[in-house]
Amino acid sequence: MNILETIVAQKHIEVAERKAVKGIDALEQEPFFARPTLSLRSFLLDDTKTGIIAEFKRKSPSKGVINVVADVVTVTGAYSTHGASGLSVLTDELFFGGSTADLLQARVHATPILRKDFMIDAYQFYEAKAMGADVVLLIAACLTVKQVQEFAILAKSLGLEVLLEIHNHEELAHICDEVDFVGVNNRNLKTFEVDINTSLQLFPHIPANKLAIAESGISNTDTIITLKQAGFKGFLIGENFMKQPNPTIAFADFVHQLQSHSKVG
Numbered sequence: 001m002n003i004l005e006t007i008v009a010q011k012h013i014e015v016a017e018r019k020a021v022k023g024i025d026a027l028e029q030e031p032f033f034a035r036p037t038l039s040l041r042s043f044l045l046d047d048t049k050t051g052i053i054a055e056f057k058r059k060s061p062s063k064g065v066i067n068v069v070a071d072v073v074t075v076t077g078a079y080s081t082h083g084a085s086g087l088s089v090l091t092d093e094l095f096f097g098g099s100t101a102d103l104l105q106a107r108v109h110a111t112p113i114l115r116k117d118f119m120i121d122a123y124q125f126y127e128a129k130a131m132g133a134d135v136v137l138l139i140a141a142c143l144t145v146k147q148v149q150e151f152a153i154l155a156k157s158l159g160l161e162v163l164l165e166i167h168n169h170e171e172l173a174h175i176c177d178e179v180d181f182v183g184v185n186n187r188n189l190k191t192f193e194v195d196i197n198t199s200l201q202l203f204p205h206i207p208a209n210k211l212a213i214a215e216s217g218i219s220n221t222d223t224i225i226t227l228k229q230a231g232f233k234g235f236l237i238g239e240n241f242m243k244q245p246n247p248t249i250a251f252a253d254f255v256h257q258l259q260s261h262s263k264v265g
């Protein structure tokens with residue numbers, strides 16, 4: 001089994017356990033369930049923001065431990081204040097060190113939040129709404145075309161926006177009307193190799209009515225300028241900030257550099 005298959009197999013077990021403890025009816029009673037969501041689409045199209053979707057990520061299967069001391073409220077707060085268009089919060093515990101509690105805590109900030117997890121069951125979309133997420137991720141590499149469509153319809157009915165993640169030409173076939181954003185993951189989840197050209201090569205094939213987001217392996221502002229020129233509206237960045245002793249300062253410095261670039265260009 002590759003890592004993605006391992007994670008998905010584990011996810012089926014976890015979801016079955018959580019369902020047995022708390023049903024969808026109970027999730028629907030939780031305080032955030034009725035909360036109106038924020039639109040990542042609007043935040044990405046807001047020129048006063050950076051387009052960066054900043055991710056709170058403690059560890060990953062590819063990098064191991066990235067940051068175990070960072071405080072979720074402080075870091076996501078700084079990301080929001082310094083112009084992040086969105087926040088991405090990992091809720092997978094075993095492989096990424098995230099949690100529902102992290103997302104609930106990040107919810108204090110008025111910035112759209114992507115629930116970053118491996119969605120394989122309808123139950124998880126009700127959970128996402130109940131924990132205060134605004135956007136969910138559908139990973140083409142672990143879903144059929146039919147599942148993507150069914151889950152996207154469910155997510156939209158709950159008021160959530162949908163980010164479909166692809167990483168090759170074949171997965172373009174998973175794009176459906178209900179998807180708001182197409183993310184190109186520069187990291188192959190099966191091999192962990194990172195290549196920014198994946199984004200540049202797939203961009204021309206992304207339908208014009210979807211916002212394109214480049215994901216993973218972005219570590220300098222020049223790359224963002226290149227991706228922007230190609231047509232990308234969003235940039236999902238985790239490790240580059242989280243691996244720094246102080247992700248808050250790292251993010252602020254990065255944004256400052258990005259802004260001075262833009263003035264010159």
Ligand SMILES: O=P(O)(O)OC[C@@H](O)[C@@H](O)c1c[nH]c2ccccc12
Pocket residue numbers: 055057116117139165185215216217218236237238239240
């Ligand atoms: O830390 P990076 O290289 O900046 O990458 C962030 C994000 O793209 C990455 O964490 C990610 C992209 N798709 C995923 C799917 C599941 C878990 C994690 C991810």
